[in-house]
Amino acid sequence: MADEFLESLLATPGTSGFEQDVQEVVRDFSRGFAHSVDTDVHGNLIAAVNPEGGRRILLDAHCDQIGLIVRHIDDKGFIRVSAVGGWDMQILLGQKMLVHTTGGSIPGVIARKPIHLLNETERKTVPKIHDLWIDIGSASADETSALVDIGDSVTPQPSLTKLMNGRISGVAMDDRTGIWVIMTALKMISEQSPKAAVFAVSAVQEEIGLRGAQTSAYNVNPEVAIAVDVTHATDCPGIDQNQFGNIRIGGGPVVVRGANANPRVVDLLLKTAARHDIDVQINALGRPASNDGAAIQVSRGGCAAGLVTLPNRYMHSPVEVVAESDLEQSARLLAQFCLAVGEDTSFIP
Ligand SMILES: [Zn+2]
Numbered sequence: 185m186a187d188e189f190l191e192s193l194l195a196t197p198g199t200s201g202f203e204q205d206v207q208e209v210v211r212d213f214s215r216g217f218a219h220s221v222d223t224d225v226h227g228n229l230i231a232a233v234n235p236e237g238g239r240r241i242l243l244d245a246h247c248d249q250i251g252l253i254v255r256h257i258d259d260k261g262f263i264r265v266s267a268v269g270g271w272d273m274q275i276l277l278g279q280k281m282l283v284h285t286t287g288g289s290i291p292g293v294i295a296r297k298p299i300h301l302l303n304e305t306e307r308k309t310v311p312k313i314h315d316l317w318i319d320i321g322s323a324s325a326d327e328t329s330a331l332v333d334i335g336d337s338v339t340p341q342p343s344l345t346k347l348m349n350g351r352i353s354g355v356a357m358d359d360r361t362g363i364w365v366i367m368t369a370l371k372m373i374s375e376q377s378p379k380a381a382v383f384a385v386s387a388v389q390e391e392i393g394l395r396g397a398q399t400s401a402y403n404v405n406p407e408v409a410i411a412v413d414v415t416h417a418t419d420c421p422g423i424d425q426n427q428f429g430n431i432r433i434g435g436g437p438v439v440v441r442g443a444n445a446n447p448r449v450v451d452l453l454l455k456t457a458a459r460h461d462i463d464v465q466i467n468a469l470g471r472p473a474s475n476d477g478a479a480i481q482v483s484r485g486g487c488a489a490g491l492v493t494l495p496n497r498y499m500h501s502p503v504e505v506v507a508e509s510d511l512e513q514s515a516r517l518l519a520q521f522c523l524a525v526g527e528d529t530s531f532i533p
Contacts, residue, residue, distance in 0.1 A: 189213045189367070190511075193360040197339040198249040199284040201268070202227040203388050206247040206360070210386045214367055217374040218384075228400040229386040231367065233374045237381035239529070241522050242406035242487070243369060244397055244476045245362030245413065246390030249355070250500055252318075252338035254283065261328040262317035263292065265338060269391035273310050275501045280341045281318060285332055291341065292320040340502040350508045351433065357504035359390065359475075361494050361511055362412040368511075369518035380525045390476050397476035401483035408449060408488040408531050410518060411477030414506070415440075415467060415493035429467055433495045434507035436463035437514040440491035444473045444481055448531045449490035456520045462513050467493065488531035492517060 192209045199205065207229045214221050214231035221231045229247075250269030258264055263283065277296060282289040294316055299307070318338065322328040344354040363386050370384040383404045387396030390413075401409065417433040418425050431438055439445075439453050457464045472478035473491055481489035492514055497505040 190360070190364045191344060193363055194344050194354050194356065195342050197282060197284065197289070197342055198247055198356060199251070199337040199339060201248065201337070201389055201392070203247045206363075207386060210247065210363060210367060214370065214384070217371050224400065224403055226396055226399040227388040228396045230400060230404060231370055231384045233370055233382045234378050235381050235383070237379055238527055239380040239408065239525050240404065240406045241380050241382045241525060242401060242404050242409035242480065243366040243382065243384045243518060243522075244387055244400070244409060244411045244480060245366045246359045246388070246396065246476055247363055247386045248388055248391050248396075249339060249358065249360075250391050252281070254332060254334055254336045254338065256334070257325055257328045257332060258317070259325050261322040261325045262319060263328065263332060264314065264317055267313050268337070270500055271313070272500060273313065276316065277311070279502055281338050282341050283318065283320060283332055284337045284339070287331060290320050290331060292318040292338075295319050343502065347505065349434065351505055352508060353503050353505045355502045355504070357496055357506050358414040358499055359412075361414065361506050365412050365494070365511055365514045365518065368515040369522070372515065372519035373522050376523055378523055379527065380522055382522050387476055394476050394479035397479040398483065401480045401487065405484060406487055408446070408490070408525065409480045410449070410490045410492055410521065411473070411475055411480055412492050412494070412514065412518070413475040413477070414496035414499055414504070416499060417495035417497045420497050431465055431467060431495050433497060433505065434509055435465045435495060436510060437517050438465045438467045438493040438495060440467050440469050440473065440493060442469035443471070444469055444477055445490050446488035446531055447533050449488050452524060452529070453490055453492065453517065453521055456524050457517055460516060460520050462517050464517070465495075488533075
């Protein structure tokens with residue numbers, strides 16, 4: 185797989201909190217089959233199939249990614265940054281980055297002192313974000329300031345590496361893979377005759393507080409919604425399954441059970457999976473999800489929310505790994521779920 189749409193999504197950095205470059209990729213893809221494609225003032229892209237249909241279903245994934253923002257240019261011309269979203273400092277060190285300026289994207293590297301020059305304490309300490317700098321090769325503060333402005337955004341350089349067994353690795357699998365799933369599902373739905381109105385939203389600003397989900401769910405006003413995001417695969421070294429459950433990469437879409445998931449939505453997801461020979465995994469969550477599903481469930485007067493998540497290794501690193509088969513099966517599951525919603529389907533828990 186890794187089709188052209190997925191490759192374009194992964195090759196486009198989500199910058200500035202509004203991610204309009206990513207939305208352009210989504211717009212190009214969805215224009216071919218959606219009955220309407222709109223962008224709201226917050227930056228969310230909303231593609232609809234059968235928008236006048238009976239029941240209103242929202243499919244959500246987020247288009248933003250974790251990154252950095254330029255805070256200060258120091259007197260030697262190095263760029264000092266703040267985090268946008270949850271970074272592991274030990275992973276950020278040594279990465280190749282892009283600084284997104286008004287004049288275009290400039291490559292740079294995240295650096296610290298070499299190990300030879302670190303004292304005993306420094307070697308044992310994880311650096312703070314303000315200890316790091318980005319080196320763009322500039323020789324002075326003036327040279328950097330001529331190109332880079334305070335508030336410019338910074339992301340890792342996009343990458344996509346194909347691994348064995350249909351697994352792929354790269355930057356921002358969280359949550360471009362989710363965007364791929366909901367938009368591919370919407371395309372499948374457009375080729376059938378859905379009774380429901382289906383809205384697929386590429387939502388902004390999930391990583392800084394589920395903000396695009398709040399505004400887009402209000403605008404779409406759905407009765408039922410499925411949020412698609414990545415979840416931790418627990419089948420790699422060092423993760424305790426007693427604590428985090430047994431989630432396998434390549435094991436299929438992960439359907440969440442718990443208070444953030446309407447039981448009737450869960451039921452319909454599981455029945456749909458069984459009917460269409462889709463292997464699913466179940467995850468349990470005793471609190472609201474840390475993704476868009478949490479915001480959507482309590483939008484307006486409430487919404488019957490479901491969470492379909494994609495097994496992901498090394499989340500929030502530039503080498504996140506997913507299995508292509510999990511994406512394909514998730515898109516099928518979402519499409520068949522939407523097609524199964526009829527006039528008399530009840531979502532009262
Ligand atoms: Zn995410």
